[in-house]
Amino acid sequence: MAEQVTFYEAVGGEATFHRLVHRFYQGVAEDPELRPMYPEExxxxxxxxxxxxxxxxxxxPNTYSQRRGHPRLRMRHVPFVIDEAQRDRWLAHMRAAVEELELPEPLEKQLWDYFTMAARSLVNTPT
Structure with a gap:
């Protein structure tokens, strides 16, 4: 029986996520609406x-949970006012980062579907 490959492994592991997130934050750093949501310089x-x-x-690896505990995504974002416009800006920066990865279509779709679902779930302020 063949060992099942995780999505993490299928897309290239840590290096791929490093590229994705670095590119995403390059966009956020220049965004006048999103940048103020990050208090750190x-x-x-x-x-x-x-x-x-x-x-x-x-x-x-589960390094995130080892360092920070359970992800509790919605709870960690409650202090921030997130409306549909901010969600859309976040998604635009993430879309640019995802496209630069040039993943095979099924993997890109799986990743993008997750990001759109997660971004929608974090909206906490009516527009």
């Missing part, structure tokens, strides 16, 4: 948190 810690979360979510 250096986005490096936020980049690391997202990278570790995604690595764990997609079947890689």
């Amino acid at each position: 250096d986005l490096g810690p936020a980049e690391e948190r997202l990278r570790l979360f995604l690595i764990q979510y997609w079947g890689g």
Whole structure:
């Protein structure tokens, strides 16, 4: 019986998630609506948190939970006002990052479907 490959392994492991998240935060750093949501001057810690979360979510090492506990995605985002416009800006930066990975279509779709679902679930302020 063949060992099942995780999504994390199928897309290239840590290096792929590093590229994805780094490219995403390059966009966020220049975004006048999203940048103020990150209190740190250096986005490096936020980049690391997202990278570790995604690595764990997609079947890689569970370093995120070891360092930060259960992800509790919605709870961690409650302090931030997130409306549909901010969601759409977040998704635009993530879309650019995903496209740069040039993943095979089924893997890209799986990744993108997750991001759109997660982004929709974090909206907490009516527009």
